[in-house]
Amino acid sequence: MQHKDSVPISRRMSLWEYANPKKFMQVSGAALPWVGGLAALCLAVGLIWGFFFTPDDFRQGSTVKIIYIHVPAALMGINAWLMMLVTSLIWLVRRHHVSALAAKAAAPVGLVMTVIALATGAIWGQPMWGTWWAWDPRLTSFLILGLFYLGYIALWAAIDNPDTAADLTSVLCLVGSVFALLSRYAVLFWNQGLHQGASLTVTQDNPISDIYYWPLITSISGFVLLFLTLVLVRTRTEIRRRRLQALLNRERMA
Amino acid sequence: MIALLRRDMAVATRAGGGFGLGLAFFLVVVVLVPLSVGPDTAVLSRIAPGILWLGALLACLLSLDRIFALDFEDGSLDLLATAPLPLEGAVAVKAFAHWLTTGLPLTLMAPVLGVLLNLPVPGYRWLLASLLLGTSALSVIGAFGAALTVGLRRGGLLLSLLVLPLYVPTLIFGAEVARRGAEGMPVATPLALLAGISLGCAALMPFAAAAALRVNLR
Numbered sequence: 001m002q003h004k005d006s007v008p009i010s011r012r013m014s015l016w017e018y019a020n021p022k023k024f025m026q027v028s029g030a031a032l033p034w035v036g037g038l039a040a041l042c043l044a045v046g047l048i049w050g051f052f053f054t055p056d057d058f059r060q061g062s063t064v065k066i067i068y069i070h071v072p073a074a075l076m077g078i079n080a081w082l083m084m085l086v087t088s089l090i091w092l093v094r095r096h097h098v099s100a101l102a103a104k105a106a107a108p109v110g111l112v113m114t115v116i117a118l119a120t121g122a123i124w125g126q127p128m129w130g131t132w133w134a135w136d137p138r139l140t141s142f143l144i145l146g147l148f149y150l151g152y153i154a155l156w157a158a159i160d161n162p163d164t165a166a167d168l169t170s171v172l173c174l175v176g177s178v179f180a181l182l183s184r185y186a187v188l189f190w191n192q193g194l195h196q197g198a199s200l201t202v203t204q205d206n207p208i209s210d211i212y213y214w215p216l217i218t219s220i221s222g223f224v225l226l227f228l229t230l231v232l233v234r235t236r237t238e239i240r241r242r243r244l245q246a247l248l249n250r251e252r253m254a
Numbered sequence: 255m256i257a258l259l260r261r262d263m264a265v266a267t268r269a270g271g272g273f274g275l276g277l278a279f280f281l282v283v284v285v286l287v288p289l290s291v292g293p294d295t296a297v298l299s300r301i302a303p304g305i306l307w308l309g310a311l312l313a314c315l316l317s318l319d320r321i322f323a324l325d326f327e328d329g330s331l332d333l334l335a336t337a338p339l340p341l342e343g344a345v346a347v348k349a350f351a352h353w354l355t356t357g358l359p360l361t362l363m364a365p366v367l368g369v370l371l372n373l374p375v376p377g378y379r380w381l382l383a384s385l386l387l388g389t390s391a392l393s394v395i396g397a398f399g400a401a402l403t404v405g406l407r408r409g410g411l412l413l414s415l416l417v418l419p420l421y422v423p424t425l426i427f428g429a430e431v432a433r434r435g436a437e438g439m440p441v442a443t444p445l446a447l448l449a450g451i452s453l454g455c456a457a458l459m460p461f462a463a464a465a466a467l468r469v470n471l472r
Contacts, residue, residue: 144422147419148419150415151415151419154415154416155402155412155416158403158412159405159406164405164469164472167469168469168470171402171462171469172416174462175420175459176419176420179420179422179423180419182422182423183419183422183423185423186422186423186426186427186447187426189426189427189430189443189447
């Protein structure tokens with residue numbers, strides 16, 4: 001192969017360079033303060049803007065402001081699982097350890113986001129719907145997503161050998177994704193079957209006015225960056241733990 | 255494959271195989287329900303399809319860890335993995351054996367227990383049909399969960415945590431068929447969806463389970 005051709009190829013492959021733990025640690029270490037700072041900035045701006053500088057909704061009053069936490073948390077609860085799905089696939093196909101560790105690191109964050117979404121939803125639902133909880137399709141499928149997170153985390157915790165754990169949790173993540181999707185549609189079917197046209201509509205589906213839109217977008221960006229920060233920190237911790245384990249093993253062998 | 259099926263059936267039905275335990279558990283659960291919600295026949299006949307489905311599901315869950323655990327302990331699973339029969343095929347056969355020894359008896363027993371819960375008369379047919387279809391999906395999904403947790407010392411609780419969320423679609427459609435049947439409504443849609451889930455699971459889950467087994471046998 002000529003030298004001229006080899007440059008763009010190596011550039012094209014550059015994403016996989018971060019699969020090298022050393023490279024990943026360098027880059028993530030350098031990027032972390034920036035990502036974290038930006039997350040804090042976006043969250044601060046989005047939440048303060050949303051809470052103090054937007055008018056109350058004419059029907060919902062000031063409870064509408066919970067939207068700045070509820071919607072981003074719900075988004076991240078789903079996207080964290082999607083990220084785990086992608087990283088699990090990368091681990092199964094290309095055997096990059098960083099990828100498996102990133103999936104492991106993302107799961108508790110995703111679970112917390114799911115719980116935040118459910119909890120803020122309950123707090124919002126109480127004054128609006130008159131109930132903390134209803135077996136609405138969205139709520140139910142989110143609860144089921146939370147159960148999938150629990151199983152995934154429990155499986156990671158139960159297996160001693162890290163590679164076996166990574167393999168099995170990846171398989172579970174793939175199968176779980178299919179079943180989570182199936183459950184989503186099954187729940188839609190089930191609820192219509194029970195209530196014959198749900199009386200509760202989730203207000204976030206309605207188009208919202210610009211006054212709420214921009215702070216919401218800022219807040220969502222803040223949550224995305226926050227998620228990124230937490231996953232980076234947790235992945236770095238996992239890598240360090242692996243290194244520590246390797247050192248201990250080496251010491252025992254010596 | 256037939257030999258493996260016969261062997262698994264023999265192991266499951268002999269003394270110590272726990273063949274009757276699932277059925278007894280099903281009976282006890284169904285007996286406990288009226289004790290907890292009260293003997294009002296109107297309430298009982300309303301919730302009967304759901305209770306029978308839930309009871310069958312839990313009884314099925316009880317015996318899942320036996321699918322692979324015993325073979326894993328005495329090493330015959332290693333032999334199965336190196337046998338000319340593909341591991342996917344072995345998994346499918348073992349799941350089928352599990353269904354024959356658990357799902358099928360549970361299905362046949364459900365109408366008897368339906369009497370205890372005042373299940374409306376038109377419901378029996380559809381309860382039988384939905385359980386017959388649905389328990390096969392429960393067995394295959396359960397085989398996947400058992401394959402994931404086969405190497406663990408205390409996998410029982412973890413197995414339920416992993417498998418129960420996977421059971422959600424099957425339970426929803428299965429119980430829906432039974433409920434609609436009991437209320438005399440058309441059941442074609444949920445029945446078709448339930449059949450789709452069962453066939454899809456039977457076709458695809460052995461591959462996932464075999465992948466998990468290979469990891470555990472490494």
